[in-house]
Amino acid sequence: xTTYLLRRLAQAVPQLFIISVILFALMQGFGDPVATLGARxxxxxxxxxxxxxxxxxxxxxxxxxxVWLVGNDWLKLDMDGDGVGETPGQRRGILRGDFxxxxxxxxxxxxxxxxxxxxxxxxxxxxxxAIIVLSLSIGIYSALxxxxxxxxxxxxxxxxGYSMPVFWLxxxxxxxxxxxFRRWGLPYLPTVGMFDPAVGRTPAELIRHMILPVATLTIIxxxxxxxxxxxxxxxxxxxxxxxxxxxxxLSRSRAIWGHAVQNAALPFITIIGLDLPFLLAGAVxxxxxxxWPGMGxxxxxxxxxxxxxxxxxILMLIAAAVVVFQIxxxxxxxxxxxxxxLD
Amino acid sequence: MKRFPRLSTALGGLVALSLALAACAPxxxxxxxxxxxxxxxxxxxxxxxxxxxxxxxxxxxxxGTAKITFTQEPDNLNPYYSSMFFxxxxxxxxxxxxxxxxxxxxxxxxxxxxxxSAANGGVxxxxxxxxxxxxxxxxxxxxxxxxxxxxxxxxxxxxxxxNVVQSRYPYEDYVAGVEARDAQTAVVTFSEPFAAWQTTLFxxxxxxxxxxxxxxxEGTIDQAEWNRAPxxxxxxxxxxxxxxxxxxxxxxxxxxxRPPKLEQIFIQIVPDDAAQEAAIIAGDTDIGVxxxxxxxxxxxxxxxxxxxxxxxxxxxxxxxxxxxETAHPAMLDVNVRKAIALATDRFTIVKDLLVESINxxxxxxxxxxxxFGNESLEPYPYxxxxxxxxxxxxxxxxxxxxxxxxxxxxxxxxxxxxxYITNERELRKNVQAVVQQQWQLVGIAADLQNYSxxxxxxxxxxxxxxxxxxxDIAEYSSTPNSFPDPDSSxxxxxxxxxxxxxxxxLNWQGYCNPQMDELLRRQAVTLDxxxxxxxxxxxxxxxxxxxxxxxxxxxPDLWSINNRLKNxxxxxxxxxxxxxxxxxxx
Numbered sequence: 001x002t003t004y005l006l007r008r009l010a011q012a013v014p015q016l017f018i019i020s021v022i023l024f025a026l027m028q029g030f031g032d033p034v035a036t037l038g039a040r041x042x043x044x045x046x047x048x049x050x051x052x053x054x055x056x057x058x059x060x061x062x063x064x065x066x067v068w069l070v071g072n073d074w075l076k077l078d079m080d081g082d083g084v085g086e087t088p089g090q091r092r093g094i095l096r097g098d099f100x101x102x103x104x105x106x107x108x109x110x111x112x113x114x115x116x117x118x119x120x121x122x123x124x125x126x127x128x129x130a131i132i133v134l135s136l137s138i139g140i141y142s143a144l145x146x147x148x149x150x151x152x153x154x155x156x157x158x159x160x161g162y163s164m165p166v167f168w169l170x171x172x173x174x175x176x177x178x179x180x181f182r183r184w185g186l187p188y189l190p191t192v193g194m195f196d197p198a199v200g201r202t203p204a205e206l207i208r209h210m211i212l213p214v215a216t217l218t219i220i221x222x223x224x225x226x227x228x229x230x231x232x233x234x235x236x237x238x239x240x241x242x243x244x245x246x247x248x249x250l251s252r253s254r255a256i257w258g259h260a261v262q263n264a265a266l267p268f269i270t271i272i273g274l275d276l277p278f279l280l281a282g283a284v285x286x287x288x289x290x291x292w293p294g295m296g297x298x299x300x301x302x303x304x305x306x307x308x309x310x311x312x313x314i315l316m317l318i319a320a321a322v323v324v325f326q327i328x329x330x331x332x333x334x335x336x337x338x339x340x341x342l343d
Numbered sequence: 344m345k346r347f348p349r350l351s352t353a354l355g356g357l358v359a360l361s362l363a364l365a366a367c368a369p370x371x372x373x374x375x376x377x378x379x380x381x382x383x384x385x386x387x388x389x390x391x392x393x394x395x396x397x398x399x400x401x402x403x404x405x406x407g408t409a410k411i412t413f414t415q416e417p418d419n420l421n422p423y424y425s426s427m428f429f430x431x432x433x434x435x436x437x438x439x440x441x442x443x444x445x446x447x448x449x450x451x452x453x454x455x456x457x458x459x460s461a462a463n464g465g466v467x468x469x470x471x472x473x474x475x476x477x478x479x480x481x482x483x484x485x486x487x488x489x490x491x492x493x494x495x496x497x498x499x500x501x502x503x504x505x506n507v508v509q510s511r512y513p514y515e516d517y518v519a520g521v522e523a524r525d526a527q528t529a530v531v532t533f534s535e536p537f538a539a540w541q542t543t544l545f546x547x548x549x550x551x552x553x554x555x556x557x558x559x560x561e562g563t564i565d566q567a568e569w570n571r572a573p574x575x576x577x578x579x580x581x582x583x584x585x586x587x588x589x590x591x592x593x594x595x596x597x598x599x600x601r602p603p604k605l606e607q608i609f610i611q612i613v614p615d616d617a618a619q620e621a622a623i624i625a626g627d628t629d630i631g632v633x634x635x636x637x638x639x640x641x642x643x644x645x646x647x648x649x650x651x652x653x654x655x656x657x658x659x660x661x662x663x664x665x666x667x668e669t670a671h672p673a674m675l676d677v678n679v680r681k682a683i684a685l686a687t688d689r690f691t692i693v694k695d696l697l698v699e700s701i702n703x704x705x706x707x708x709x710x711x712x713x714x715f716g717n718e719s720l721e722p723y724p725y726x727x728x729x730x731x732x733x734x735x736x737x738x739x740x741x742x743x744x745x746x747x748x749x750x751x752x753x754x755x756x757x758x759x760x761x762x763y764i765t766n767e768r769e770l771r772k773n774v775q776a777v778v779q780q781q782w783q784l785v786g787i788a789a790d791l792q793n794y795s796x797x798x799x800x801x802x803x804x805x806x807x808x809x810x811x812x813x814x815d816i817a818e819y820s821s822t823p824n825s826f827p828d829p830d831s832s833x834x835x836x837x838x839x840x841x842x843x844x845x846x847x848x849l850n851w852q853g854y855c856n857p858q859m860d861e862l863l864r865r866q867a868v869t870l871d872x873x874x875x876x877x878x879x880x881x882x883x884x885x886x887x888x889x890x891x892x893x894x895x896x897x898x899p900d901l902w903s904i905n906n907r908l909k910n911x912x913x914x915x916x917x918x919x920x921x922x923x924x925x926x927x928x929x
Contacts, residue, residue: 031797032805037509038418039426040657041821042800044833045847047510054507080504087505087562104418106507106565115587171617179625183645191622194589197408197609291613293588301416301614304797 004342005327012323019319020094020312024065027308033057033103038305054079055103068100068312069093094316100309104302109313112298117280119194120294123287124279126210127217132272134222139229140261146234154226161223170216170289177212192291213290217283228271233264266337273329277321281314405595405606407927409908411630412613412622416588421570422547423501423508431546435919436593436608437484437576440546441475443917446653448713448827450541451920454481454489454548454577456527458541470536470870473544477527484574484581484596487552491523496551505563513543513830536868538875539830542916550575579603579923588612603923623648629908629927634901635770636698647906652899655915656712656822656829658705661893662809666840666853669812672752673759678733680890683761683816684723686730686785692777693896696770701901705894707883711822711915712829714876717883722894730785734759741786748786760788764808765818766799774818774895803846810841810851817851820898826916829879830867835859835891854891 034051037043043051052058056067056077067075071093076085092098099109142151174191181188189212190196195205236242237260245255282296295314302310334340417430422438425431435443439453450458456478459465465474481489498521500506501514517537522530531544553575557567564570573582579601580593593608611628613619622628623642634642639650663680664670673679689704710716734740739748739759748759763778765771772793779789794808799819801807809817823829833839837855841848862882869875886892904911910924 031801032807035797035802035805035807036800037426038415040428041824042802042849043426043510044512045839045849046515047512048802048847050511051507051509101566105571106419106424107571112587119588167615167617171621174618174621178627179621182625188625191625191627192412192613192618193611193627196627197410197590197592197607289615289618291589291611291615291618293586293612297588297614305418306797 001331001342005331008327015323016316016319020069020316021065023312023315024068024308025061027311028061030303030306030308030311033306033308035306038104050081053081067091067093068309070095071098099313102302102307102310104305104307104310109309112310113295113313113317116282116293116295116298119292120280120282120287120296123210123213123292123294124217124282127214127221128275128279130214130218131221131225134218135225135229136265136268138222138226140233140264142226143230143233143237144256158223158227161219162227164220166216166220166285167289169219170212170286173212173216174289194292213286213292216286216290225268225271229264229268232267233260236260236264262336266333269332269336270329273325273332274322277318277325280321281318405603407605407929408607408609409605409630409925409927410628411608411610412619412628412632413610414614414616414619414633416612417591419570420573420582420585421549421564421567423549424565424570426509432918433591433610434547435578435917436580436922437573437578437582437596438547439578440548441544442541443920444542444827444914445917445920446912446914448914448916452478454478466870471533473531473533473540474524475529475531475545477529478600479527480600481577482598483550483552483577484598486598487550488526489548489577490526491529492526493548493551494529494545495521495523496555497545497547497549500549500554500558500564505558507563507565512824513537513539536870538867538870539825539828542825542828543830548577550577580608583607599923601923604926605922608922623903623905626905626907629905630911631903632900634903636701636901639698639901642903648903649906650901650903651913652701652901653913653915653918654711654897654899656826657820657898657900658708658711658822659818659820659895659898660705660708661895662817662819662821662852663891663893664812664815664817664852665891666812668842669853671761671815672757673737673739673750674761674815676737677890678737679739681723682730682733682737682785683787684890684893685726685733686782686787687778687893688725688781689722689895690725692774696773696777697896701899702896705897706887707894708821708886708892709823709829709879709883710894711897711899712827715829715879717880717887719880720883720887727785734785734787739786746783746786747788758788759786760790761815762790762792762813763816763818764792764794764799764814766796767793771818803841803843803848810846812841812851812853818895836863852891856885856889859885
């Protein structure tokens with residue numbers, strides 16, 4: 001097992017390196033970070049030229065990549081524009097733990113990610129927990145009662161849920177529970193944000209503000225996942241070993257819970273395992289609509305500004321998480337399914 | 344059978360872990376927000392020991408919170424590090440400049456004791472020196488007095504090669520130096536007379552006592568803690584906290600010369616327009632901005648919200664490409680350009696797609712900068728017959744009967760098909776569709792193209808469609824460089840035409856006229872107000888006659904204000920200038 005882990009981790013190094021080169025090359029297509037500077041009209045010509053020079057954007061791409069990778073503290077930068085470098089660089093590069101500074105906020109990228117990550121994890125893990133519990137229960141329930149009225153209703157509801165655009169669902173929920181409920185004098189939920197400034201940042205406020213975004217994420221994903229659980233459960237229920245178990249006198253519930261469910265759940269675990277790293281990326285649309293300050297919005301906001309250090313930081317973090325979670329999923333899988341041997 | 348407990352343990356563990364992490368996170372979130380006390384310590388503000396403490400005065404009672412939604416998050420609170428509208432408008436709460444502009448466009452002294460003028464000796468006869476007298480009562484929120492040294496420091500920081508500030512305008516172009524004559528008097532020397540100093544000079548002053556130590560230690564203020572957590576400011580409110588992506592808050596500052604009535608300003612970042620609309624209707628926010636005309640009815644329906652239009656210099660317009668290198672050959676003929684204007688029924692567009700009273704048809708680029716707009720000019724009328732005659736006379740006729748005019752140029756038949764580009768905003772797409780039909784009636788074909796905003800504004804080297812002249816008509820909302828006093832000299836100068844040799848040039852229309860160059864140069868250095876207004880009238884007459892700009896509609900900023908919040912008088916130049924007078928009804 002140790003050899004296996006070490007081999008997988010060793011493979012991850014060139015993997016991440018190649019990913020970083022490809023991503024950095026793609027970043028060049030994002031446009032000019034000083035094109036608008038977020039203003040309503042483009043900046044002056046002199047300011048654009050100066051900013052490009054001071055931020056190192058006038059350097060060739062391979063130099064910019066090198067600076068991102070290993071830093072520029074071995075270079076002298078030309079800050080005054082006389083064509084001769086005079087100011088020593090400060091960057092240490094991602095290999096030495098320095099993800100660089102945002103071109104937009106001038107803050108360290110890691111600090112910016114650290115600001116948003118807890119919010120995203122809070123939202124996404126809560127939603128993911130709800131998704132796992134609900135899809136397993138709904139999927140197993142409808143598999144056991146295949147073609148019953150309830151199963152048919154769930155099937156119909158799943159298709160509706162699966163085909164609903166996230167933004168539409170989010171805004172509909174907001175209008176029903178936050179705008180109209182308030183108008184009708186019913187107990188209502190807040191529209192946007194994480195807490196009401198008049199009440200303050202309390203756990204109760206946080207939960208109130210989480211209900212709608214979590215519900216949005218849960219409805220959309222549960223619709224698809226419960227179908228997945230249902231079909232893999234149905235497949236297992238028709239296997240010979242279930243019939244054998246029943247034939248040798250095992251009760252229906254023990255055959256189902258003892259044999260069927262765990263086998264049906266194995267592929268689900270793979271899916272969840274591969275899902276988890278992407279939880280770090282946040283939910284772009286849901287975060288945007290409910291004004292939830294997470295990673296998805298950080299990514300979109302900085303994409304619009306072509307802020308490549310922030311984008312590279314987020315993408316490399318997710319890439320690393322994917323690699324790590326793939327290894328974890330494989331290990332967990334071998335632990336759950338004795339047919340699979342890692343060594 | 345044997346393995347079932349393992350599976351359930353694994354799954355149960357995963358769920359429990361998720362829940363545990365989720366439960367932990369809320370407790371962790373508040374610590375991520377900058378704590379005012381820590382931030383103060385980090386910036387190492389010297390304690391104002393020898394200064395009179397505000398305890399001597401009776402503490403005014405502050406009450407209530409004004410909630411504001413921003414659709415974009417400020418990228419930096421130091422306004423010299425951000426060009427964003429939303430960053431700059433917050434400064435009216437916590438970082439006042441020398442003076443502000445009220446809702447009628449009049450100057451209101453803030454840090455300055457009075458507005459410099461020729462009459463009070465503040466402006467020298469040759470217009471090359473402005474002497475600013477500071478209000479001795481103005482102090483930073485920590486009690487330190489605001490001095491002329493702060494102005495000198497601000498100028499030094501902007502011009503320092505170690506600070507990557509967003510813009511050095513107007514200091515780089517016009518200011519020769521800033522010096523402190525005494526603690527309360529600063530003298531600004533210009534290299535040549537500079538007319539628009541009032542709207543551009545020291546819009547914000549940086550606290551030397553906080554930032555000088557940072558600059559000395561780090562060699563730059565790019566990374567200063569103050570840029571993100573400016574616990575020391577100067578204005579009716581003081582920075583309280585900024586949680587990335589979520590909110591900014593400011594609390595009442597009793598030390599300001601005009602103490603506020605509210606206790607707190609709470610700014611919520613709500614990036615989605617539809618969500619902002621819901622928050623306004625639900626009463627979850629008191630002030631919202633960047634609304635569109637079609638939202639007004641819905642927002643005001645409940646009776647609790649009022650939408651106000653605040654001009655800030657913007658007009659929606661067509662910018663015509665007249666660059667011989669890139670434009671359609673027909674665009675180089677002034678009569679064809681005039682025909683385009685006459686063939687477009689802008690009055691119907693405004694009536695059908697906008698609100699006429701708020702967005703009347705625009706004539707000039709400077710119409711939203713009174714008194715500079717040329718009121719003697721009328722919008723080109725809608726006259727398709729005259730448009731046809733002009734096109735016929737210019738040699739553009741429909742020779743092949745396909746409904747689109749054409750002309751034989753150097754032995755080649757060229758169709759009168761114009762590239763009409765804009766970004767992806769729904770309203771603009773609707774305008775494009777209507778215009779395409781209107782033009783059809785006179786035999787002009789429209790090639791409609793839409794770009795995402797970031798691509799649309801890209802520079803020459805990044806393939807920006809405007810910068811590279813890949814268009815004949817470009818639509819967007821624009822404004823002169825400063826407001827309410829305009830200083831626009833970049834966009835129509837021969838020397839600023841964008842090209843491979845001059846990729847950062849901002850003259851994307853390729854317009855070159857020595858007469859225009861001369862007028863634009865003269866407006867910048869003419870100090871006599873009446874004479875300068877006359878120059879602007881001439882500039883607009885020239886643009887009107889040459890038809891390089893076709894206004895569509897006046898485009899004021901639309902703000903929603905909840906009736907709960909009283910005394911809000913928004914101005915186009917210093918939006919929240921009277922925040923100290925705001926009040927909320929419980």
